[in-house]
Amino acid sequence: MMKSRPRRSRPSAVSPAARQLQQGLRVLSQILHHQVPADAALSQHFHKEQSDAHSRNWCIEHIYGFLREGQGIDLLQRHPTLLKTLWVHYLLRHQQISEGLHRHQVDEEFKDTVIPAGSLPAWLEMQVEEQYDDGAENLIKASTRAAEMDLRVNAAKGVSREAVLKQLELQHILAAPTPWSPWGIRLNKHLPINRNALFENGTLEVQDEGSQVVALLANAQSGQTVIDFCAGAGGKTLVLGSQMQSRGRLVAMDVNERRLNNLRPRLKRAGLDNVQTVLLKDEQDPYLSRWQAKADLLLIDAPCSGTGTLRRNPDLKWRLTPESLERLQATQQRILAAASQLVKSGGEMVYATCSLLASENQQQVQAFIDAHPEFSLVPVQSRLQQLGIKLKTTSPWLQLLPSQHGCDGLFVAILRKN
Template sequence: MTAAERLKAILDLMQEIETAARPADAVVSAWFRARRQIGDRDRGTISEELYALMRHHARLGWWLEKHGREATPRNRLIAWLVINGRMALAQLESLFSGKPAAPNGLSEPERTLIGKLQGSTIEHPSMPEEVRTECPAWALKPLRQRFGDQFGREMAALLKPASLDLRVNPLKSDRAAMLRSLRDLGLEAEPCPMAPFGIRVAKRPSLSDLPMLKSGAVEIQDEGSQLVALLVAARPGERVVDFCAGAGGKTLAMAAEMANRGHIMACDISDGRLKRAAERFRQAGFHNIQTRLLTSESDKWVKRHKASYDRVLVDAPCSGSGTWRRNPDARWRASEADGLDGLVALQARILASAARLVKPGGRLVYATCSMLPQENEQQVAAFLAASPAFEAVPLADTELHQIQSAHPDYLSLTPARHDTDGFFAAVLQRKAEPVAG
């Protein structure tokens, strides 16, 4: 592809993402699937530039507002090329030529904008902190509360591209063998520092170049997500529930800990997600996983299986603030109007319902990929106050006692401190019933 053709592709994707109800990664995947003729190198270049633009959403919008221009995808792209790409008017006119497969030619207002932006840098002293740190207004107060004087450092870490983390499937290989295979492909691969089955790949390769992904020998999973699954401490022969299984990444990690023995029930309210997860389970070679479609968090199935599981994981739906470096569009999809309070209330209902499944002496793990206190520590505190049958297990008394968590009692991972997505997980144990005597 020519440079102009790549710009046209970026612009088309920006416009589609802005109007789609789906996350950006789903839009990008579908867009490329429909254009299989685009080579891996061009796909990589287009994706890299697109995600860089999304990580500069607020700052580009600030510059456009400053110069009286609407923050449309096209104006954002032009501003990005001038400010970050240091492109002059003549270069942009050659790219925005209006020729077939190139963006439409520049208008006079766009030429004026280009002139005003020349020599600008992406940040400006007049930018409010929420703009400079790309923090949406609805999350500013709780994140400042969460991080205090580390707020700026953590937000800066969320603006960096996420690494590609893999989890080795022990049914099919081991980490040493996979490291050799990845290095034989010319990739810079190293063991993840905390997760025992994790591998970190320095530069994101084309996933089609990784045969171990197709064979199920590895799965894509952030190191933080791997640690959450390990915190469940599922054992061979046990009965386990992944209550909000989604795509099944943590289900697979728990099944590996169980050495394919025992039983895992992967539950979700989305039939589509469960079907995709079931295919992953089959490809990975696990036969101890069953899927269950729930109508809601209070599905009758929960009541019928009360106190019948050794381990229950609640990976609750959340704001996703911990994944912003991986999904930069997510921070602008949510808003205060969407109702953080409503989301917190849903999490509380899910947690209370899933807790019914836990046997006396069994373990309940509540987890989110959020860094907001309302969804994490405060949620756990409210649950414990309302559920005297449960008690918190300090992280120091769990299998992950060696992790230097950002919280003294719970697993709390942040991009700046741990180089993972932001994750929270609390271990809650149902007290053993008193022995009759």
């Protein structure tokens, strides 16, 4: 008589909600434990996981939603294993999981943990409140909202913003002029614009309106020698080039080779042929000696905390610490001291950041002027009026805020070498 084989127990089916929970947790672990930027972590996840458009959109929405809300941000720095519990609480608050799944997934050691409200680390929130006083609450709230999608019309292509808006309308894309940048367009929702013919032929670039304004304030002219000292992927380089109409010399410098490589196809698409890219070792690279006192205009888009871009890059606030902020401030001081030597007499230097913090902005500029009396401030308001940009500032510099101007929080000061 044959013995019957014992039945193998089937693994219990994983519910879609539980699967999404686990997938999101893996992405968040990459971002918050392994310091992978959010967009890169999501891209890697989608490359490995076969998922449909609905699943991808869910993951993007809630990963960024979790990072923007920031609840438990201080607790996580002290207890890295708390991440799963914070993620489960977030999903329950947004009705993405059931009470039963919530109870099952919360780690036992954290089941009684009280998650404090607050979207910023306490030390950073304190700095923002001290600096912005009554405006701090609205500023912090605005920094937790998703940013709108802004485009810039490439003036070098000889087409008006109005003409591009009409072309978008024919494509049934809802868009409107931005209030401050004369070349800006704001879409009513995020779209894969990189597949659009207007993007492919260089007529349009994706760029936040605040970033457009900063680059426009540099006011590059045809025939000048212009240096973009911290060019990165070149968003502001492209604006400078369009202002120069490809006449003169434009040098894009950076210490990141990958970013400079990403700039080259953008230059080609934009139709700019007067741009030279230069990879630097650091701000003390001996190569810089050949540019001593040669620049009519120098733009420093300095590395910074990125606190003005938290709507787009909310993962930055989870990594920022008082110590990392101090290191950034020291880097900014070194870059200002070194790059300023490239400006010729009568030339201008534009210092910009995407930070909300005076310690990276106003205080850095004032300390530089105190140490370099040959430089003086050019009132930004006069430049705004000259360019027909309808922004107002009573300070010699300009601080843009998401709560007040509807764009990223950027700072810009213009200095002239006497």
